[in-house]
Amino acid sequence: xxxxxxGWIQALLVCLPAMAGPPVPDGSVSRAQFTTAVEDRExxxxxxxxxxxxxxVYFFSELRHLEGRTVTHRWEYKGQEVSQKxxxxxxxxxxxxxxxxxxxxxxxxxxxxxxDQTGWPLYTGIFNYQAxxxxxxxxxxxxxxxAESGESGAGISSADTALPVTE
Numbered sequence: 001x002x003x004x005x006x007g008w009i010q011a012l013l014v015c016l017p018a019m020a021g022p023p024v025p026d027g028s029v030s031r032a033q034f035t036t037a038v039e040d041r042e043x044x045x046x047x048x049x050x051x052x053x054x055x056x057v058y059f060f061s062e063l064r065h066l067e068g069r070t071v072t073h074r075w076e077y078k079g080q081e082v083s084q085k086x087x088x089x090x091x092x093x094x095x096x097x098x099x100x101x102x103x104x105x106x107x108x109x110x111x112x113x114x115x116d117q118t119g120w121p122l123y124t125g126i127f128n129y130q131a132x133x134x135x136x137x138x139x140x141x142x143x144x145x146x147a148e149s150g151e152s153g154a155g156i157s158s159a160d161t162a163l164p165v166t167e
Contacts, residue, residue: 027066029114029123030093034059038097052104052132059112059125060097067091070117073098078108102129 034050035043035058043060050057059073072086075098085098098112107129114123 027069027116027122028064029061030064031062032060032112032114032123032125034112034125034127035097041095043097047127049128049130050102051130052107055102055104056099057102057110057127057129058097058099060095061114061123063089063094063096063114065092066094066116071096071122072115072117074113074115075100076111076113077106107131 033043034047035045037044038058038060063071066089069089070086071089072084074081075083087096110129111124111126113121115121
């Protein structure tokens with residue numbers, strides 16, 4: 001009897017998470033990208049690789065149908081969480097951004113995951129931070145793609161804020 005009860009409890013513990021399944025979000029991240037600046041509530045470019053001496057990077061996300069909820073940007077460096085910024089979503093279309101000032105030597109893979117209020121991941125973006133080639137080297141900028149034209153370019157911003165941006 002004990003063995004049967006023990007087996008039943010084990011089966012139940014294994015099956016419960018699978019029966020519940022992942023949450024089905026009715027909201028979504030419609031756009032998300034790393035950028036060197038946000039102007040007029042829009043990212044100015046799309047950063048794929050950031051090169052020193054540029055140290056400031058922003059993560060922009062446009063959220064749909066998440067009003068009344070809290071969404072978090074979780075920043076990670078080489079797979080380890082380094083910061084979080086939460087936003088209260090106030091409308092059906094809500095644009096938010098957070099930023100990070102990268103320290104010299106923090107080269108490698110960076111990511112931001114957008115989490116809903118239950119901790120469920122809605123989106124993850126990744127960029128690479130690289131050492132510059134040297135002082136005065138024009139390659140020591142952000143490798144980016146202009147959000148409007150698709151042209152390559154670079155930008156820099158000195159602000160370090162994380163603010164919700166509404167329509």
